[in-house]
Amino acid sequence: MLFFSPYVDKFGIMSIRKGWDANVKESYANVIINNNHRSLDKTFQYLIPAHLANNVLEGSLVLVPFGNTLKYGYVVELSHKKQHPKLKEIKDVLSRSLSLNEEEISLANWMSDYYLTTRIKTLKMFIPVGALPxxxxxxxxxxxxxxxxxxxxxxxxxxxxxxxxxxxxxxxxxxxxxxxxxxxxxxxxxxxxxxxxxxxxETQRRNNWRDQKAILNVEKLRLENHCSLRKRAPKQWAIVKALQEGFDSSIQSLLDITNVDIGVLKRLIEKDIISIESYKNKENYMDNSICLNSDQKKAYEIVANDIENKSYNPYLLYGITGSGKTEVYMEIMEHCLKKELQTILVLPEIFLTLQIVSRLQSRFSDHIVILHSKLTPKERYEAWKSIKFGQKKIIVGARSVVFAPVKKLGAIIIDEEHDTSYKQDNDPKYNAREVALKRAMWHNCPVVLGSATPSLETFLGTQTGKIKLLSLPKRVKDYQLPTVQVIDMRDELRQGNLSIFSKSLQEEISKTLANKKQIILYLNRRGFASFVLCRDCGFILNCVNCEVSLTYHQTTQKMLCHYCGFSQSIPQKCPECNSLHWKPFGLGTQKIEHEFKTLYPHVDVMRIDGDISDKKEVVQNYLDEFAKGKTNVLIGTQMVAKGLDFPNVTLVGVIAADTTLNLPDFRSREKSFQLLTQVAGRAGRGKWEGKVVIQTFNPHDISIVHAKNQDFTSFYKDEITFRKEYNYPPFSQIIRIVFTGRTEDLVNEGANFFYKYFTRSLQLKKNTNFLQILGPNPCGLVKIKGEYRYQLLVKYEKGVNLRPIVKVCLDEFYQASPFANKVNVSLDISPNNFA
Known part of the structure; x- marks a missing residue:
């Protein structure tokens, strides 16, 4: 007999889960095995032994015999019907804390069907990396x-x-x-x-650093020579600096905000610079409400009403750069906190939004947990448990935070909802925005999608009534948007200016420095030069693993592949013809820095790009020093385009606006407009007027024209007309099917085998006018990390469900084709990347 099991865990959380009455003679569990192979993407039935009858529930993590070994799997269904005469028994039920609930199983099933991936991959999205036994x-x-x-x-x-x-x-x-x-x-x-x-x-448990805090020994620090510590051990200095600035919270919160591991803290303890004391979590909640302007208040009250009424509604919080979207987010979090509800805040990339994270840490203290890629598996598991058992109410992180194991969800907020990083490149290729909408629907709570440059899909949703629009039309404190000047670099060349800086930009830089204000220079390409070319024979040095040119990095004197990490020293002469006429070409952030120092040798410059993006403490120190005015010029890639708020920045220079405009992607104009508008929004956020100089070879492109005017509405009208005329998304759907393997001929043959089977399957339909197929063709990057790549692009009408046919063809490819073990097939629903 089936029963619904209420149980209260050690944290006082009561759940109701489906199980079996131990008095029933035999019962069975359908289990998804932990194996990613598509041929095993199905349930396997096991007998539930009598002594485990009350412990095996839907969502349980179980240990089962599989072949001649043991594997773990998830129980996704309980049954009284025996599927096979001889069944193996479940061996054990593993940690209850790793079990899944009904919502998580349901969402994993939806993801598997929608993104055409295996169920074990989607089920494991709800479990922190390293937690499984x-x-x-x-x-x-x-x-x-x-x-x-x-x-x-x-x-x-x-x-x-x-x-x-x-x-x-x-x-x-x-x-x-x-x-x-x-x-x-x-x-x-x-x-x-x-x-x-x-x-x-099973996962080892670690010390509970939430119950302890760090105390700085100022005298020992003085003897240690803190200036030396700052240069010699920047991670240790990050902890010391936080404590010097009055950080008074648990060690776990200290590790979160400084993004260092416990080993760094232990080294400070060994030096006696830091001591440990017990820490009692602050249960008394302090109301930190701020004063919103009328537009912010209206947006907040509409969302708060849905939280009160437990109503699902998706909202676009559309506000120009600097309009105070973050303040609205924090008020929504505050409202949920008072109601003992949890809030999920999704950010494009934690390390690109350090200022927002710091503000949240300061305001919500120990109510907040931050999930990021630098957490160790043990730290991530502890953070995950603090969410699952309701200890943490505000959950902040990048894309995968949408899978946080919340119990009582009040709202989901997605900042910069247009950002392409919300789409995962690896399987399962999910979109965090789509997953968030599904989760909010289950929990009957609102979703807030915030952006100054929303995606066309989202804004179209506001026009059709699927998404409700909340507007913040002006900057806070009535600060004005910066003036924008577009420079045609073709004219600069005609006038004999060979510098990467136009005359107008040089004049604005000089004026800004004279006024003791700050500058951000933006280029979305790191390194010194895009490639090195022999001027005699035309040879370009390519990566040995990928068919892409190596990028020259002057600081390390190395040629580096940005796809696989391969590096080599620069040859003294051309490997092809032995010529000495060997020269770097193209632009990168290192070259911008070099040229700037040539023009302004006495000005301090700071560079933030992908070369240091994984060194969070270095990035944080750079941003702190820039905020304090110790450096006047910040050069960077997209890391400086989002989430930064420096009131003293009055000039932003976009060195080459064409880098994203010329990509082979129907979204290239949209991405260009978004990046240009976002980076321009870094200027004039204080009481001083801002100026933006955009350098381009395509000044009449609509993305440049409308970014100059900071006019999203006009850009949307022009771009949506283009998309409709050529039947691109959001008026159609695209599936990208990529074939990879070690031999190009095999990959090509495998792609053609799939294509033929796919087209034969489509012929069973009477009308195939609803779709177009492009390929199979080599991908834009035909070889990456030693593997050749071919693709099929399938574009079809909105509303048509092509997934079942694609799935059947994929199953047939792996089960019956001669390429099954030689060619890998990857599916991408609504791709963002066409390289």
Whole structure:
């Protein structure tokens, strides 16, 4: 008999989950096995033994026999119908904290169907990396063997086992020689010479740093020479600096805000610079409400009303740059906090939005948890549990934070909703915005999509009534938008100016520096030069693993591939013709820095780009110094285009506005407009008037024209007309099917095999006028990391469901084609990347 099991965990959270009455003679569980192969993307039925009858629930993580090994899997359905005469039993139920609830299973099923991926991949999105247990197979000697009875590899393995005596040996010690080991192991096992067992190693628990805080020993710091510490150990300095500035919270919050691991703190403890004291979490909540202007207040009250009434509604919070969207977000969080509800805030990239994170930390203190890529698996697991058990009410993170295990969700907020980083490049290729809408629908709560430059899909939703529009039409404190000047670089060349800085930009830089104000210079390309070219034979130095040119980095004197990480020194002469006429071409942020220092040798310059983006403490120190006015000029890539608020910045220079405009992508104008508008919005955010200089070779392109006027509405009208005329999204749908493999001929043949089967399947439909197929053709980047790449692009009418046909063809490819184990197929629904 099926029952609904109410239980209260140790944190006082009560749940109701589906299970079986232990008095029923036999019951069964349908389990998704932890294996990513598409052929195993189905449920396997297991018998629930009597002693586990009350413990096996829908969503349970279980240990099951699979083949000749043990695997873990998720129970997705309970049944009283036996599917096979002989069923294996579930061995054990693992940690209840890793179980999934009905919403998570339902959302994982939807993602699997919608994004055409395996269910285990979508189920695991709800579990933090490193939290799932490791299953280790061990073996030892059972009885002595007759050596003549064994082949050569079995004799070698037996010799190892014999010398180990009664000790268990881990089979993962033989990973490097897997093929021969597997045969030898099977022979010894079949003949009864060894015995095996499986050990389940669950995630180790760590100290609870939420109950302790760090105290700075000022005298020891003085003796240590803090100036030396700052240069020698920037991670340690990040902790010291936070404590110097009065940070008074748990060690876990300190680690979150400084983005360092516990090992860094321990080194400071060993030096006696820091001591540890107990810390009591502040239960008394302080009301930190701020004064909103009329537009902000109206937007907040509409969303707050939905929170009160538990109503699902998607909203676009459309506000120009500097209009105070963050303040509205914080008031929504405050409202949820008072109602004991949780809020999810999704940011494009934590390290690109450090100022927002710092403001949230300051205001919400220990109510907030921040999930980011630099957390260790143990730290991520602890943070995940604090969300699951309701200890943390405000959850902040990048794309994957939409899978946070919230119990009582009050609202989801997606900042910069247009940002392409919300679409995952790896399988499962989900869009965080779409997942957020599904989750909010389940929880009956509002979703706020914030942007100054919303995606065309989202803004069209406001026109059709699917999304409600909330507007912030003016900057806070009545600050004005900056004036924008567009410079035609063709005219600069005609006038003999060969500098990467136009005359107008040079004049504005000089004026700004004379007025002791600050400057941001933007170029969306790191490095010194895009490629190195032989001027005699035309040879370009390419990556050995990818068919792309290597980028010259002057600071390291290296040629670097930005796709696979391969690097090499610059040859003294051309490898093709031995010519010495070997010259870097193109632009990068390092070259901007070099040219600027040539023109303004006495001005301090700071550069922030992908070369240091993974060094959060360095980025934070750079931004702190810029905010304090210690440096007047900041040069960077898209890292300086979003989320930064420096009131003293009065000039922004866009060095080359054409970098995103010339991409082979129907969204290139949209992406260009968004980036230009966002980076222009960094100027004039204080009481001083801002100026933006945009340099381009395409001054009449609509993305440049409308970015100059900061006019999203006009851009939307022009671009949506173009999309409709050529039937591009949002008026159609696109599926990108990419084929990869080590041999180009095989990849090409595999792609054509799929294409033929796909077109035959489509012929069963009477009318195929609803779609267009492009390819199979080589991808824009035909080779990356040693693998060749071909693609099919399928464009079809909105409202048509093509997924079932694509799925059948994919299954057929893997089950019946000669390319199944040689060519990999990747599906991307509504792709953002066409490279």
């Amino acid at each position: 490791n299953i280790i197979k061990q073996f030892k000697l059972l009885e002595k063997a007759y050596m003549d009875d064994l082949n050569t590899s079995a004799k070698k393995l037996y010799d190892i086992v014999y010398k180990a005596g009664d000790k268990w040996i881990d089979n993962n010690l033989f990973e490097n020689d897997r093929k021969s080991y597997k045969k030898a192991y099977k022979e010894l096992l079949d003949k009864g010479y060894i015995i095996e067992q499986h050990i389940v190693l």
